[in-house]
Amino acid sequence: MQKRVPITGDSTLCSTCMLGHVCLPVGMPAEDIDKLSTLVRERVRVEKGRTLYTLGDELDAVYGVRSGSIKTQIERAEGQLQITGFHLPGELVGMDGMLEGHHMSTAVALEDTEMCVIRLADLDRIASHVPALQPQFRRFMSKEIIRSQHMLLTVGSLRSEQRLAAFLLNLSQRLAMLGYSANEFVLRMSREDLGNYLGLTLETVSRLFSRFAREDMIRINQREVEILDMPRLKKLIGQDS
Amino acid sequence: MQKRVPITGDSTLCSTCMLGHVCLPVGMPAEDIDKLSTLVRERVRVEKGRTLYTLGDELDAVYGVRSGSIKTQIERAEGQLQITGFHLPGELVGMDGMLEGHHMSTAVALEDTEMCVIRLADLDRIASHVPALQPQFRRFMSKEIIRSQHMLLTVGSLRSEQRLAAFLLNLSQRLAMLGYSANEFVLRMSREDLGNYLGLTLETVSRLFSRFAREDMIRINQREVEILDMPRLKKLIGQDS
DNA sequence: CGTACATTTGACAGGAGTCAAGATCCGTGG
DNA sequence: CCACGGATCTTGACTCCTGTCAAATGTACG
Structure with a gap:
């Protein structure tokens, strides 16, 4: 697990982020996006080849790629390893793992990468006065389901x-x-x-x-x-x- | 899309359902489960071989298997078809499709099957006074992500x-x-x-x-x-x- | 009771894996 | 700045697992 660094200043809110058209806020009303100012309060830098999180780590947040790229992989006891995705800016990782509160996968940076930290506590806190946020987050989880099912079709047939x-x-x-x-x-x-x-x-x-x-x-x-x-x-x- | 039938009487609330130990309420505090009485207000019967929903159908709810079993499959334009799961009682289907508000898959009954209807509107309504519900639902979506990633490993390696x-x-x-x-x-x-x-x-x-x-x-x-x-x-x- | 469907089994072919040898690239240190 | 060594990538030869095609058998349902 890498060190989280608080974001200084408000130069980098979700509402002004260049990735707004692909990342979590996409499609939300502007007034709701403005209320996401405290959704991402920390960032993590991950050097090429290092892990953002590892199978079994406790999970209190999911992450959005801000710059760089990340691969995610799952493992079986017997050493089999399956890469489940290569993630570009604007994409979220870590949404598996919400089942148990522990990461079910490992995330490794493919290059020097910066990640936004989305704490689940913040998510629920903000959602209580931004009703559009929960459905929006579900959409992103749904997207992840579709993505892996599509990979299944690709590999399977x-x-x-x-x-x-x-x-x-x-x-x-x-x-x-x-x-x-x-x-x-x-x-x-x-x-x-x-x-x-x-x-x-x-x-x-x-x-x-x-x-x-x-x-x-x-x-x-x-x-x-x-x-x-x-x-x-x-x-x-x-x-x- | 099959016909939804209102549940009569309260003989079949989530709080008294036999499947409580595997279905959506699993692990929630008893007092919260009691508040789920209006989460499932309708059921759908699907005969063997018939579809519960079809790719492209509008989605306003997800479904839990109450009895019987269901297969879910995705399709590509070229006719390729990939079965993504066989679902038993207590398992939820339709969580892909929350991205677009349209089902991204087709669900077919493997035998005569009864499904619980979980409307998304009800989910958010109830969640506003049952804080544990949103995290719980996310856990189920997370489980679905893990499941399909695990299949990917199985088929891929x-x-x-x-x-x-x-x-x-x-x-x-x-x-x-x-x-x-x-x-x-x-x-x-x-x-x-x-x-x-x-x-x-x-x-x-x-x-x-x-x-x-x-x-x-x-x-x-x-x-x-x-x-x-x-x-x-x-x-x-x-x-x- | 017959017909359509599902399953089993065989023979054969081919696509992808395995093993191995070189080639190329890149980071490190002299 | 250049040389070395390890990692990564390419290519070849060969094998074998799984797919394809085909036929026979079994089963279920009208």
Whole structure:
């Protein structure tokens, strides 16, 4: 567990945060968003490779990615490890773990990352005079359910090339939402992480990248990706155009 | 969408329901549970094979299984279908779908089934004077996140025989929680459903059942299962004893 | 009692895993 | 600034698990 640092000044309220259009406040009425000023009172910096929280840690808050990126993973006693998500700015992590009050997963920074701390006590306190907040938070939990169910479909019923294509398209789209290029980006995770996430081996992922590049669908240089033929990638997973 | 029927009399409040030890009230203080009397005001009967709700239906409530069982599935445009869960009494369905206010999945009864209707409006109304209710509901959503992430691990990193063993053990355990036999039960779903759920084909599932039976780990006759060697099943997935 | 559906079983093929060897990149220290 | 060493990534050869296709058998329901 990393050290939480109080936010100084009010330069960084939810109401003025650049991520308002993707993060927790999205879609809420402006007057309600103004009332979220004490929702995030602390931040946590996590260096690349370090953990934000670990399986079993006590949980009194969930976290929003402010900058950087995070992977979350679950483990089984036998050492099996499954990466459950790569999280970009505006996305919340830690919502599993609310069942027991202990984290059910581990969150590791893929690069130097800053997280907003959303204490559950603050959430309920503020919700008592901002009625829209509870439904809004449920929406975010619902989104997390949908996300993992969608991954289940991906891993359970798509072939390897389709899984990788789906991953690239999903990442591209999320980066575009954040104002980054949809066609050119840097993967923050290793081939091994990616393989684990998609239910493949790192060799298969590597081979697929090479093949996609050979077929001029992408250009790839280590972790730099350029998507050259978005329509064909989409066609690969059955989406038209 | 099936017809909702008001509950008559108060013979079936949450506070007196037999499923209280597994359903939404579990762990809440008795005085709070007493205040849930108007949380479930309607029920829905769903015949075997019929849908409780369908992808795209408007959502104003989530549902708890009162008796019977339900499968939930998501779909992709291309016709791919992924079963995301088989739900027993006391379990909630429909919590995906709170994101958009429309169901993101379809729920189909595996046998004649009765569901409790939990309207979201009622949830928030009651929560305003039962502070423990919102955290409790979040716990159930959290549980759903954990469940689907665990399935992701199962499908993403276990071999076919391990997946089926994990399924049998999980079902056995949930049935035991409900007071049924942990060793003898009836599968309510087809081999095809089971295969789809586990990311396998129906033939593979059938072969595995036959093999487990040949190796005296289970006895199986169509959908009747008897677990003969629980320790060996557990060992198969790496759990000791 | 017959027909449609569900399940079992076999033969075969192919996609992804495993094992192994190189190539490339990157951080560290001289 | 450059050289070294470990980590990461690529590629090849081969294996095997699971999927596909097909046929037979069993079961349930009208």
